Amino acid sequence: MRLGADHVVVRVPATSANLGPGFDAMGLALGLYDEIEVRLVASDEIRVDVTGEGAGEVPDGEDHLVVRALRHTLEVAGAPLTGMHLRCANRIPHGRGLGSSAAAVVSGIVAARGLLADPQALGRTTMLGIATAFEGHPDNAAPALRGGATLAWSGPAGPRAVDLELDPRIAATVLVPDVRLATSRARGVLPEQVPHADAAFTAGRAALLVEALARRPELLLDATEDRIHQDYRAEVMAATAELVRSLRAEGLAATVSGAGPTVLVLTGPGQQEPLDALLADLVDDVAGWRRADPSIDTAGAVCRSGSMN
Numbered sequence: 618m619r620l621g622a623d624h625v626v627v628r629v630p631a632t633s634a635n636l637g638p639g640f641d642a643m644g645l646a647l648g649l650y651d652e653i654e655v656r657l658v659a660s661d662e663i664r665v666d667v668t669g670e671g672a673g674e675v676p677d678g679e680d681h682l683v684v685r686a687l688r689h690t691l692e693v694a695g696a697p698l699t700g701m702h703l704r705c706a707n708r709i710p711h712g713r714g715l716g717s718s719a720a721a722v723v724s725g726i727v728a729a730r731g732l733l734a735d736p737q738a739l740g741r742t743t744m745l746g747i748a749t750a751f752e753g754h755p756d757n758a759a760p761a762l763r764g765g766a767t768l769a770w771s772g773p774a775g776p777r778a779v780d781l782e783l784d785p786r787i788a789a790t791v792l793v794p795d796v797r798l799a800t801s802r803a804r805g806v807l808p809e810q811v812p813h814a815d816a817a818f819t820a821g822r823a824a825l826l827v828e829a830l831a832r833r834p835e836l837l838l839d840a841t842e843d844r845i846h847q848d849y850r851a852e853v854m855a856a857t858a859e860l861v862r863s864l865r866a867e868g869l870a871a872t873v874s875g876a877g878p879t880v881l882v883l884t885g886p887g888q889q890e891p892l893d894a895l896l897a898d899l900v901d902d903v904a905g906w907r908r909a910d911p912s913i914d915t916a917g918a919v920c921r922s923g924s925m926n
């Protein structure tokens with residue numbers, strides 16, 4: 618397919634995966650965004666300018682994750698590869714469990730789609746498939762593409778996702794530590810097998826979470842219980858595990874966000890004040906943590922032409 622544009626701007630939300638029992642399946646898009654601008658150039662040159670998160674750390678050429686995802690998507694679409702100038706304004710912290718790598722991959726895929734003469738030819742399922750091949754699991758990529766709360770799974774036809782209903786009274790708070798933890802490390806401590814009783818427990822909670830998110834926020838505490846990943850991961854994120862435990866003991870639906878070490882708290886009606894009070898009380902424990910109360914993003918990845926800012 619030929620290219621139809623030489624300049625796109627893409628915005629992609631942060632995401633919190635798992636939501637407790639929905640390991641590798643459930644995710645939520647948050648109102649905290651990375652934005653990229655791509656300009657194709659006539660030469661082979663690839664130039665990457667990064668501001669914000671990851672500046673001076675991530676590769677600045679063809680190994681950059683956005684560039685890799687973009688070029689791979691153009692290849693899949695049968696479009697020609699050219700050089701490009703990429704500007705990234707990153708706000709999603711890296712290695713914290715807020716889906717930074719999925720946002721980078723999705724922004725590259727969506728940018729490539731926007732450059733095609735016929736963007737509609739690249740559907741959402743194809744984009745999810747490409748993102749999942751990069752990520753290894755679809756739970757961040759699905760809400761990054763679609764916005765809102767999502768449930769993703771992989772079947773014979775590849776990765777798929779559906780939107781989950783989300784009660785507008787539910788709000789998200791994230792507590793982001795100043796230390797990073799690579800997803801690969803947090804996956805490396807998981808066991809090959811879990812006891813049948815724990816799998817059954819967690820499956821039931823994941824099903825309950827669909828109902829709690831849709832219309833029963835009072836069930837969020839029970840519905841976010843998990844026995845198949847968070848406890849195993851405590852050894853590589855002790856402070857996170859302790860904060861989750863303290864918040865849950867007070868009735869708040871706290872979970873490890875993605876592969877950690879950020880803590881996600883989902884609150885329903887009347888829970889913001891208790892959360893504020895509790896975090897104020899825990900001030901010594903939460904030193905070194907940054908609190909944010911992002912909106913829940915409902916747009917997902919957005920592509921437009923024009924300039925950033």
Ligand SMILES: Nc1ncnc2c1ncn2[C@@H]1O[C@H](COP(=O)(O)OP(=O)(O)OP(=O)(O)O)[C@@H](O)[C@H]1O
Nearest residue numbers: 682711712713714715716717718721799800875876
């Ligand atoms: N915007 C970006 N541009 C380039 N590379 C990025 C970008 N965001 C993330 N990465 C790469 O991905 C790594 C972080 O990925 P990792 O999967 O470990 O954590 P995460 O995606 O932030 O968290 P989680 O998957 O648990 O939500 C970074 O160290 C960096 O190498």
Ligand SMILES: N[C@@H](CCO)C(=O)O
Nearest residue numbers: 634640641800875876
């Ligand atoms: N489901 C993934 C999310 C992080 O990419 C995990 O918990 O490892």
